[in-house]
Amino acid sequence: MTTLKAKLREDLTVAIKARDELRSSTLRLTLTAITKEEVAGKEARELSDDEVVKVIAKEAKKRREAAEAFAQGGRSEQSAREVAEGEVLDAYLPKQLSDDELTAIVAAAVEEAKAAGAEGPRAMGAVMKIVNPKVAGLAEGGRVAATVKQLLA
Template identity: 30%
Template sequence: MSLKQTIENEYKNALKSKDKNKISTYRLILSSIKDLDIVNRSGPNKKETDDEDIKKLLKKMVKQRAESIDIYKKNNRTDLLEVEQNEYDILKSFLPKQLSDDETKKICADVISKIGANSLKDMGKVMGELKKTHADEIDFSKAGSMIKELLNK
């Protein structure tokens, strides 16, 4: 079953259980997927929207929620924080599990030694290799700072 079908099924279940928070979040996701479908169908590179496109969209939405959560925490807006946190949790549930900081650091160190990187100039090579092998598992914003730290030693 595709990711889109999974989300649609979850949406139907939320409608049956009358869970207003989930319903609004699933509607938001499905609306964004529909927008993505329209973009993919028009323009020079016509293609069907696949699971990878949807994962990229969900990652972008998760990142937006994480930024909003930080802002709401700083400004003590618990009312808005709760809504964003619920959306964040639902969005994350459709993405592959991210590796922990320790696991990410170990993988970064392994890749650095594998390709023989020894300065910050090699950071692009290291990131490229990580994206090839661990695209869905690693938070690249964290990985970037870890790689800088490892290359500066």
């Protein structure tokens, strides 16, 4: 069984041989971020696939934010590149939940929180505690929070 990190390395080698500059630079940066995470803290360690997915998700989020910033600054070429890099990374992430799927999970959590006595906008924390483990890696935090707020309003 190959690890996600090993798969990234293999794909990097293939991208370099194919002279795919975008893919190889994106994978290189991501592997660097993974290595940095592995040597952070008191002692170096190998990241689990779940931890590697978190690093990739963080990198993909950076790309989305940068693409947005470039687009707002009228720099469409850089924006397009960031979007393309984000798409390369998205291929390594679990499929994101659709809006309907996310709403259904949050709605169930809101009911659960109400049953436990938490209601209205103050129930936000209680609902997030229920929802987060269920959607970890499948939906971005901002999206989840927005859906929870909407359903609590």
